[in-house]
Amino acid sequence: VFMSVKCSAANKGVFSAAVRANKQIGQRFYRLGLEFSGAGAEAFDNCKAGQFAELDVSSTALPPAEAIPEDLVDVAGRKILLRRPFSFCDVTAKENKTLAEILYCVVGPATLRMTTLSAGDSVSIIGPLGNGFWVPDGKKRALLVAGGMGAGPLEHLAKVFTADYPDMEVIAFAGAKTVKELPFEARLDEISQQLGFFLGEFAKYGIESLVATDDGSAGFAGLVTDCLSEWLGKSDLAGENMIIYGCGPEQMLAQVAEIAKDK
Numbered sequence: 001v002f003m004s005v006k007c008s009a010a011n012k013g014v015f016s017a018a019v020r021a022n023k024q025i026g027q028r029f030y031r032l033g034l035e036f037s038g039a040g041a042e043a044f045d046n047c048k049a050g051q052f053a054e055l056d057v058s059s060t061a062l063p064p065a066e067a068i069p070e071d072l073v074d075v076a077g078r079k080i081l082l083r084r085p086f087s088f089c090d091v092t093a094k095e096n097k098t099l100a101e102i103l104y105c106v107v108g109p110a111t112l113r114m115t116t117l118s119a120g121d122s123v124s125i126i127g128p129l130g131n132g133f134w135v136p137d138g139k140k141r142a143l144l145v146a147g148g149m150g151a152g153p154l155e156h157l158a159k160v161f162t163a164d165y166p167d168m169e170v171i172a173f174a175g176a177k178t179v180k181e182l183p184f185e186a187r188l189d190e191i192s193q194q195l196g197f198f199l200g201e202f203a204k205y206g207i208e209s210l211v212a213t214d215d216g217s218a219g220f221a222g223l224v225t226d227c228l229s230e231w232l233g234k235s236d237l238a239g240e241n242m243i244i245y246g247c248g249p250e251q252m253l254a255q256v257a258e259i260a261k262d263k
Helices: 038-045 109-114 148-164 190-194 224-233 250-262
Strands: 013-024 029-037 052-056 084-087 090-094 097-105 122-129 141-147 169-176 208-213 242-247
Touching (some): 029 038, 038 097, 090 148, 097 109, 097 148, 141 148, 141 224, 141 250, 148 169, 148 242, 169 224, 208 224, 224 250
Parallel strands (some): 141 169, 141 242, 169 208
Antiparallel strands (some): 013 122, 029 097, 090 097
16 A cells, blocks of 8 residues: 555744754755744654755855856756755654754756755744655555655654654665665675665664665666565565555656555
8 A cells, every 4th residue: 555644734834944964975965954833843843754854045145156066057056036945753752952953955046056955054944844754554565765865754754763753663675776876875894784674764773675776886786666566476474564655756656556556
């Protein structure tokens, strides 16, 4: 089954968040750490895995010319008129604060500007918005299928499963065109990988993970949906006892839905 459900956004609003960190984890991948206080802390403390927020980066500075990727030079100077939507890869309530992390990739003038955010900067954010993932009763296994930048909200969901559904078996599948396009920090050592813990972002929650790359540069050689299909073919658990969550390109999601229907 492939599910999501609309969550209450009664607490949504416009809030200011302080930047805690902005860590580069790959050639174009970053994790932006934010801190909410007051009403913002209360609103985002209730944020569900799968919900998102819209960031205003219109007044954020560009990086130095030498730090702008060649393919973005021509568009870098464009004015940013609209807010940009991002889901969360982690949300943590801490005393009277709420800490959140956003996984982002530098693909255009807005995300390029985001790379210059540093600790202490303030960001205007609207949220939480959109749909959150739903966990139905009676399921024994959850499969998380991420395509490229779809990994973020599934990392958040992995944390929710570990905290609130300790009896649920959870396995994550992550796919990208090449190993360099996997939006994660360094992979774990060979022994950990042999035990099924390929990615540290999921391993820290005790969740196994499998990686697929189109070119075979890491993990399964092929599409993440083919990796999922092959894995399900070896599973003896009845389909009605499983739920599949997916986040990624539309074509990938359509294929995941077909796989779930066949199972």
